[in-house]
Amino acid sequence: MTFDEFVAVRLTALVRYAAVLAGDRDLAQDVVQDALVRLHARWSRVEHPEAFVRRMIVREYLSWRRRLLRRRALAAQLPAAGVVVDHAAASVERADLVRRLSLLPPRQRAVVVLRYYEGLSTAEIADLLGCTEGAVRTFHSRAMSALRMSIDRQNDLEAIR
Structure with missing residues (x-):
């Protein structure tokens, strides 16, 4: 090729x-x-x-x-960080997820994208990012916690309305 x-x-x-x-x-x-x-x-x-x-x-x-x-x-x-979303191609849920991902630190975001969008293993992600597998697991854990907290906060706000 x-x-x-x-x-x-x-x-x-x-x-x-x-x-x-x-x-x-x-x-x-x-x-x-x-x-x-x-x-x-x-x-x-x-x-x-x-x-x-x-x-x-x-x-x-x-x-x-x-x-x-x-x-x-x-x-x-x-400056306020904004997320540019292709609204014609993205659903509301996907846009919300992209927004939430954009709030994560770069390495945490990279780990989430590589694991869930690309299906890479911890070892492959570590190799790609040039860090240890333990660091990848830490980035992943922190990213998932941050995403859960973000969703929980939104659910709490919606329950109040």
Whole structure:
């Protein structure tokens, strides 16, 4: 398979994967583009392009988040974070889940997306994120607790109304 064939077959799924990870379709397209540029430069040496490009997507996204946080710290600004959702393609529940995921710290969000959207094991996630399996389990536990608390708070508010 050539690089162009790989991109033609996998681009839509890769952008969808990155959009769930990033919570922003435009950012997802940028992240995927950067990852594909890296893949293209190494195409002849990469044995498993799918795994390579997914790893690059996660790393590019985490790098983007770090740069954003540095810029915010330097500027001492805390603008409201919004989630861009493709309303035409997403249900209300999915939009709510994407919003909740966007509130998680980047590594927790990455673990949830990789486990539930990509079906990766703890070991695969650890390898992809460059951390230990114990760290992945901790990120997962904290993410699930935060999501449960968020849902419980919403249910409590709805019960009051």
